[in-house]
Amino acid sequence: MMDRIVLLTNQGIEGRALSHRLLGAGLNVVMIVSEEAGGLPDYSWPSRFARRALGDRPVDRLASAQLSGRARNTLGWEREKSREATEFLQRSLDQAGIPEEWPKDIEHFRTGSVNDAVTVQRVRQARPDLLVVFGTGLLRRPILQLPAKGALNAHSSLLPHYKGPRSEFWQCYHNDPRYVGITMHLVNEGVDSGAVLFQVATGADLPMDPYRMRALNTLAVIDNYAQVVADHLQGKIEPRPQGPTETRTYRFKDVTMDLRIALKERLEQRDRHD
DSSP: OOOOEEEEEESSHHHHHHHHHHHHTTOOEEEEEEEOSOOSTTSOHHHHHHHHHHOHHHHHHHHHHTSOHHHHHHHHHHHHHHHHHHHHHHHHHHHTTOOSSOOTTSEEEEESOTTSHHHHHHHHHTOOSEEEEESOOOOOHHHHTSOTTOEEEEESSSTTSSBSSOHHHHHHHTTOOTTOEEEEEEOOSSSSOSOEEEEEEOOOOSSOOHHHHHHHHHHHHHHHHHHHHHHHHTTOOOOBOOOOOSSOBOOGGGSOHHHHHHHHHHHHHHHHHO
8 A cells, every 4th residue: 555645835836836746756645734824933922912913914014114224125125036036936837847736636734834733633634654844834743743654854955054944045145055955854853853865956056045046946846855755665765864063053033134134235236246
């Protein structure tokens, strides 16, 4: 009997594309769980309180009015770079013939968090042998203990370097091409600390904006993940423990507005000189 796979991903185009690639490789995906982007945990407690009372839009408008001109310019630049990267990613997926819609005839459960009790129960009912993870929040013990053969994750750096979210931002900010690439690894309760199954450098030509780098890394994940899953299930890969690293484990809140402004202005200065 084929191993039962549950895909835990986000609700973006990359999640849809990966689901098609897994199915196209003949893997037995029995359920897709897609997690909403964002969430409240990274806000300060006054912001969380205000958002619950007033909603996101009024709080966002108030926060925007208090930003400096440089910060507002940076937000506009980030939106434009994100749009360009999304269009590049979509064109690349279209050229590869990957459908834009989610696969039909596969149970699809949308959730605010892969760790909430309802989601964990739905995944339990799917009886997964393996969880395949890409683009979700950190998995907690209740969902991690469900699959008999564990969980795999795709991370956008060459681990053990640049653990944590938004690794592309930090590589671009530090102008550090050494660890630009993707890693598929086993998932434990740590942050991107499980044993490594597969790595490949993605050859990003720094300096580059992190949105473009993320799109390149995403394409590499979509191209390689299905084969890694198949090889892992067939026992063809020997997991390799991670070694020491010279880079820290980052958190979402470490990406401050001051750092975002600095990266944007440095990249714009480079563009003017090119």
